[in-house]
Amino acid sequence: MTTRSGHSSALDWPDVAALLRRRNLRLTPQRRAVVAALSEFEGHVTATQLVERCTARDPHFVPSTVYRTLDLLQDLGLITHIHDADGHEEFQPAQEAPHAHLICRACGATREISGDELGDFVGQIHRRHHFDVDVSHLAIFGRCEVCGQS
Amino acid sequence: MTTRSGHSSALDWPDVAALLRRRNLRLTPQRRAVVAALSEFEGHVTATQLVERCTARDPHFVPSTVYRTLDLLQDLGLITHIHDADGHEEFQPAQEAPHAHLICRACGATREISGDELGDFVGQIHRRHHFDVDVSHLAIFGRCEVCGQS
DNA sequence: ATAGATGCAAAACCTTTGCAATCGC
DNA sequence: GCGATTGCAAAGGTTTTGCATCTAT
Numbered sequence: 157m158t159t160r161s162g163h164s165s166a167l168d169w170p171d172v173a174a175l176l177r178r179r180n181l182r183l184t185p186q187r188r189a190v191v192a193a194l195s196e197f198e199g200h201v202t203a204t205q206l207v208e209r210c211t212a213r214d215p216h217f218v219p220s221t222v223y224r225t226l227d228l229l230q231d232l233g234l235i236t237h238i239h240d241a242d243g244h245e246e247f248q249p250a251q252e253a254p255h256a257h258l259i260c261r262a263c264g265a266t267r268e269i270s271g272d273e274l275g276d277f278v279g280q281i282h283r284r285h286h287f288d289v290d291v292s293h294l295a296i297f298g299r300c301e302v303c304g305q306s
Numbered sequence: 307m308t309t310r311s312g313h314s315s316a317l318d319w320p321d322v323a324a325l326l327r328r329r330n331l332r333l334t335p336q337r338r339a340v341v342a343a344l345s346e347f348e349g350h351v352t353a354t355q356l357v358e359r360c361t362a363r364d365p366h367f368v369p370s371t372v373y374r375t376l377d378l379l380q381d382l383g384l385i386t387h388i389h390d391a392d393g394h395e396e397f398q399p400a401q402e403a404p405h406a407h408l409i410c411r412a413c414g415a416t417r418e419i420s421g422d423e424l425g426d427f428v429g430q431i432h433r434r435h436h437f438d439v440d441v442s443h444l445a446i447f448g449r450c451e452v453c454g455q456s
Numbered sequence: 457a458t459a460g461a462t463g464c465a466a467a468a469c470c471t472t473t474g475c476a477a478t479c480g481c
Numbered sequence: 482g483c484g485a486t487t488g489c490a491a492a493g494g495t496t497t498t499g500c501a502t503c504t505a506t
């Protein structure tokens with residue numbers, strides 16, 4: 157559940173290479189670029205954001221490569237995705253501690269809350285509905301403190 | 307919070323006409339058709355589903371009319387939408403009792419849970435994060451009873 | 457009559473796909 | 482060298498938009 161190396165928030169670099177090799181897949185400059193961009197945003201990134209950043213750095217970079225790489229990284233279990241307020245995919249490193257998101261409908265601000273905080277909630281849903289909540293994919297919409305009054 | 311007329315699940319027909327009139331907007335056959343389709347599906351409908359049904363009945367019906375009508379109905383506060391597992395919008399009558407959705411990642415089954423059940427959860431989030439949870443838009447992903455074991 | 461709605465067609469947007477050329481292993 | 486991967490270009494699907502025409506009121 158925890159990463160072996162020191163830093164935890166970004167993608168674990170060595171693991172990517174290892175997992176690729178194990179599957180006879182290749183570590184190309186483009187894949188490096190996507191992983192790099194992914195860890196720069198450190199948190200929740202849109203495919204579009206990744207495309208922008210990658211093409212900004214290398215004009216030859218094409219969107220399809222980003223999408224294919226994201227699919228691959230998901231297959232490898234290195235990233236996951238949730239859907240933001242507009243229904244667009246947001247990607248994030250999979251090895252982050254489980255957490256959910258509070259998303260303000262008014263200003264769009266997002267805030268993380270730890271999975272632990274949701275323990276009671278998860279337990280209750282399981283007890284009453286026999287349903288295992290996937291906390292990492294929980295997007296909770298509403299109004300934040302700032303926008304609450306207006 | 308409750309509807310005045312008897313049946314509760316479908317869109318409240320008279321209200322639509324009243325709200326439209328109040329804004330000097332018009333009750334066209336197309337809008338009737340969208341509302342009708344909306345209440346037939348009774349629950350969560352995709353824009354695409356509505357487009358299909360409406361065009362099936364009237365070949366002249368165009369998608370843009372459905373989208374424009376859905377926007378309008380949301381403005382009027384008659385419907386709301388959430389995002390399904392694929393990030394696509396699903397519309398539903400707004401006057402339904404507040405409820406959230408349990409969505410199984412494995413089989414796609416959705417199940418409603420009443421807003422009341424989430425009272426503690428909502429309260430806790432509010433207390434700790436000063437965030438007002440919009441229960442009706444809460445999509446809870448995970449694994450249902452059936453798929454949980456596999 | 458007149459403001460509001462529709463139909464149509466085009467565009468915008470994001471994502472996927474087929475295929476030849478390329479490049480990591 | 483072989484097979485995976487890329488770039489390109491085209492297609493896909495959904496949603497939006499402008500505008501002339503039409504219609505509910």
